[in-house]
Amino acid sequence: MAAAGTDASGLTSKDYYFDSYAHFGIHEEMLKDEVRTISYRDSIYKNKHMFEGKVVLDVGCGTGILSMFAAKSGAKHVYGIDMSNIIHQARKIVSDNGFADKITLIQGKMEEVQLPVDKVDIIISEWMGYFLLYESMLDTVLVARDKYLVEGGMIFPDKATMYIGAIEDGDYKDEKINYWDNVYGFDYSSIKSLAIKEPLVDTVDGASVMSDACPFKEIDILTVTKEDLTFKVPFEITAARDDYVHAFICWFDIGFTKCHKPIYFSTGPGAKYTHWKQTVFYTPETLTVNKGEKIRGTIDCAPNGRNPRDLDIIIDYSFSGEHGSEQHTCDFKMS
Amino acid sequence: MAAAGTDASGLTSKDYYFDSYAHFGIHEEMLKDEVRTISYRDSIYKNKHMFEGKVVLDVGCGTGILSMFAAKSGAKHVYGIDMSNIIHQARKIVSDNGFADKITLIQGKMEEVQLPVDKVDIIISEWMGYFLLYESMLDTVLVARDKYLVEGGMIFPDKATMYIGAIEDGDYKDEKINYWDNVYGFDYSSIKSLAIKEPLVDTVDGASVMSDACPFKEIDILTVTKEDLTFKVPFEITAARDDYVHAFICWFDIGFTKCHKPIYFSTGPGAKYTHWKQTVFYTPETLTVNKGEKIRGTIDCAPNGRNPRDLDIIIDYSFSGEHGSEQHTCDFKMS
DSSP states (O other): OGGGGGOHHHHHHHHHHHTGGGSHHHHHHHHHOHHHHHHHHHHHHTTHHHHTTOEEEEETOTTSHHHHHHHHTTOSEEEEEESSTHHHHHHHHHHHTTOTTTEEEEESOTTTOOOSSSOEEEEEEOOOBBTBTBTOSHHHHHHHHHHHEEEEEEEESOEEEEEEEEEOOHHHHHHHTGGGGOBTTBOOHHHHHHHTTSOEEEOOOGGGBOBOOEEEEEEETTTOOGGGGSEEEEEEEEBSSSEEEEEEEEEEEEEETTSSSOEEEEOSTTSOOOTTOEEEEEEEEEEEEOTTOEEEEEEEEEEOSSOTTSEEEEEEEEEEETTEEEEEEEEEEEO | OGGGGGOHHHHHHHHHHHTGGGSHHHHHHHHHOHHHHHHHHHHHHTTHHHHTTOEEEEETOTTSHHHHHHHHTTOSEEEEEESSTHHHHHHHHHHHTTOTTTEEEEESOTTTOOOSSSOEEEEEEOOOBBTBTBTOSHHHHHHHHHHHEEEEEEEESOEEEEEEEEEOOHHHHHHHTGGGGOBTTBOOHHHHHHHTTSOEEEOOOGGGBOBOOEEEEEEETTTOOGGGGSEEEEEEEEBSSSEEEEEEEEEEEEEETTSSSOEEEEOSTTSOOOTTOEEEEEEEEEEEEOTTOEEEEEEEEEEOSSOTTSEEEEEEEEEEETTEEEEEEEEEEEO
């Protein structure tokens, strides 16, 4: 029973209310995600000329790691904002590392707190969620940008690109979806109908990707608006080999493009593991696809009307190939 | 950021309040724990003569799997109680499997609901938590037992035994505890002091166990009282080889001893994986122990005064061997 706490999908929709971020465990996972943390570190350490003497705002500072990167790179002052009680730990860490005078940590919501300064030169933030946008802090970063970022200021990172591809995933689909057809001899298909609507956040073996990758959403953090994060966009993917399609997967790449030399990292299936993994959307039917054949469709992404922390994703696709045609509208919900 | 939901230790202390059990994910994990579920299934299917015509109470019925096992074994009627909204799914599953007339599911707290019957012949429940007692439902089972179990009735399972042993675990201790000494060049030792107080629920390789196993707490579900679950007991473990000790581990075995032929399963490091894994308690110092030398101590276990869902565990141990002596009192908290 106590396994409750270990169930991500069951917990994320409400974690907001009881401040799971107050526990170091989640920060341990993020700190130990070296693709993530070292990309941020490099973008800051390798651009000391950009941070030297600057006022920096760290949105969602957590344990203060990015704030300390910035302070160590010569920032004049760093303001770190976090609503979680982890900020008490962060204050201790910041002072243990001799940055008490350089880094000011403020607990509260970006929308509510008042910084001691009118403007900041640089905003740094690790705001990304699963599927980039699920429970992300991007809205908060935009609030900080519009309220505090000086004209011509910079945001680290400043680019995000979302991708979709198709995968052969028969075995895992059997384990996660078809499992419910027969549970110790009982019919659990009512759960199956829930399971298929829920995108699965998991690591996908690059070898199971059978298509090219279609970028379907580019986000420029310097200019994007909250409204831009509700979108319906087309996609087209082409089979790279003869295979079956059991699911679509989505992932994102992150760019620090204003650096002296741009720094990127990917959360894609081919890239090194990150705690964001990939997001899998199982199709109701298996597609039999030949090399070169195309799957076309649209991805519709919007915060849920009733619970804006949930994400409604509709993947509408059609396929017409040598071995048959499929046309489906699939409703998914990340909650 | 959205990784929040995946942090067990950070979430468990509050999951109660937002009904994480309503999501099928946690039940999927428990159902797929075959050591767990097949042990229950066997204890019921292989004892049809005990269930035939009996009234059965399933405490914390979840998706209703144990209730259906009992109904299929000829129970006259099964009452399943669960406070979680998963019970709505369970009702659908029970009816999809044709047990609507045999199984009655009631949503609520055992302490508050009123069964349509005065007594039941058998109580079945999967109540065990990490370290057996962390966020376990045993208290609820005892309430059900005292209120509803007929004189001479049975409880499945009816026995639980807790064990302690010692492990060589240098590498993982470096990864989980000493990691905080240097996080990307920063001093995070303030987190280290939190981390070492927190028992780690994880899978321990049997090969790292360097001692014998000492049973320190036997629980007879038919007779145990709530008070018995707050205890201070001695233990003594003997090194099975020359090795170092970095941590104590605890686990438990479960017994269905009133079956025609007793059925047991273990959550120990030598046994097949279960979702309970083992619980690791890191020691402040590394012990250098020779084969045959003994570590003696006491384990003190009590619900936390302020939050009874948290578990305070004090391991007091002393060791005197050829390569030195250690005496420590270690406070741990599962929350």
